[in-house]
Amino acid sequence: MKRGVITTCCLALGLSFLVSVPAHADTSGLWMSSSRQNLTSKAGVGTSAHIKIANKTDAPMDVQLSVKSFNVDSQTRAITFVDPREDWITPDVPRLELAPTEEQDINYRIAIPVTADEKEYHFALIASTVVGSDQNAKTLRVASLLYLSVDGGHLTRAGDITSAHVPSFAFGTTIPYTFAIKNTGDIHLELQSNVQLQGQAWNSLTTARPAVVLPGESRTISDAVTSPSLPGIYTLRYGYTDDTTGAKTLEVVPVIYLPIWAVGVLASLLLASVWLWQRRRSGKISATSDQ
Incomplete structure (x- = not known):
């Protein structure tokens, strides 16, 4: 499986995952309504996920839709997107044209096979587009992280x-x-x-x-x-x-x-106690010698 890191231009997405606060993915141009979704289904039972994508610019936008799996580095908490092993999720349309300020609802069909293992799967619903031209061109990517649980009654939360x-x-x-x-x-x-x-x-x-x-x-x-x-x-x-x-x-x-x-007060009290003890001891010794 070919692995590739997709660096999102969406700071809000990264923050929303790391701190677990729902936030709209926004690159000041390409916008997605949900940065994280939780779905539960059973093996052999289909379901779907929905997102909204909007063009926040004043120019038309050609948006490509794709699905990846994601991993999280346990130390840096950086998100890495890779090609999924499970070919279960398909958007109703692979691409869409958005007019300036236009928003569209996108449906992703999820076909879970009967043979699917009972566990949680981690997918990313990604939208990308190229803005600008020539040397000023740049790619914008936003994603909705999808936690899909295939539950046969034995999944545990612990x-x-x-x-x-x-x-x-x-x-x-x-x-x-x-x-x-x-x-x-x-x-x-x-x-x-x-x-x-x-x-x-x-x-x-x-x-x-x-x-x-x-x-x-x-x-x-x-x-x-x-x-x-x-x-x-x-x-x-x-x-x-x-x-x-x-x-x-x-x-x-x-x-x-x-x-x-x-600590200074305790040290001073200790030194004073030692000094007094030594004074008393030396006084007793002097009195004994005089006798």
Whole structure:
């Protein structure tokens, strides 16, 4: 299978996938209504997907439609489009002519064979066009990411926190944390990571980040919370919420916070205690010698 990377000109598409926030794919010329779709069907049962494509320019536009599979790099989270192994999805028309400011509804027919494996498949419905001419010509591409689940009743939605690093002692103005969320199920997870530092009289704002994690992949969350104003023993609560089910996965670890000024005060008290102890000890020795 020949692999090729299609670099989309659509920043909104990339952001919508990485942060799991629905957004229109827009290249300031070629526009697509949906950046992500979720469909569930059964083997041998056909279904369809729908998108809207619009020409946001003042010139006619010749738009080519195609279907790819997509992968996501677990480290950089870059999206790569490749030729699909499954030839299941066909647009009603392979190309269309759009007049200036015109918008059209496009239907994609999905024919799932009876022999299809029970799992989630990842497709991209891509529209592309060339704008400009000669040396100023450029290709615009937008895509709608399609998560297609072929469900025979055995697909599972599951995830877990597989690793974490939170310091037991913290001294600076922020407390760093890192933890990894792994998708241990069969379908992608749309989730919100959540982190909060709590104490008896102080709670930080909850840090929430949306994310999408594909089956078998992990997503590493790294950031820092603002340190409290006073020293003490605090609790860092971190984990995630599944946007689909509302289920929460949570870990709790204690953190001893000692700001630099508190360390200085403790060191001064310790030195003063040692000095007083030595003074008293030397005084007792002198008194014994005089006797």
